[in-house]
Amino acid sequence: MIEPVAGTVEQCPFCHRTIRGTAEICPHCGAERRFGPTLRESVLTFAVGVTAGPVFMLLIGAGTTLAVLAAAIGGLLGFFVAHSRHAGDRWIKPPGKP
Template sequence: MSLQPVASSIAQCPLCHRPVRGTVEACPHCGAERHFGPTWRESLTCVAIGLAIGPAAIVLAGAGWRMAALAGAIGVMLGFFVAHSRHAGDRWMPPRG
């Protein structure tokens, strides 16, 4: 009598479509890696956009530089929140290089 793997423990790599264990962190076939949350680049991009848009809108509205500094701080926090809420789950990333 041979043991068969439980069907729920086998998954398919989203990049190469070969079977992999559901618990692996990297595909042994194509090298794709499971990644949780945003990458540094995604976090920095969202924070930079928040830092640029917040103060620009306040300066264009004519509210002054102090309000622009406050809007920049709020923009940074909102950018960080957006990056982490947008990429909250796990996903497969192609291998580097």
């Protein structure tokens, strides 16, 4: 039997069993390799940016026009924060596992 090359295998970070280095889903526990943010992370940071900017502008009395502008800028900043924070490969826990 042919043994796999050592550089082509790795351990799953959740079940610690050997998997292929190119695997996108662990065949043993179902953990998934992701690149970039999940939809939930993108929506959450966008929502925080859209709400935090206008609230701050309204609290300091800057007016509605600047609050709308702050919402647009905050939404863009939230989107970019999500994508820069999760810019690399990472493993996500399988559904239903603690």
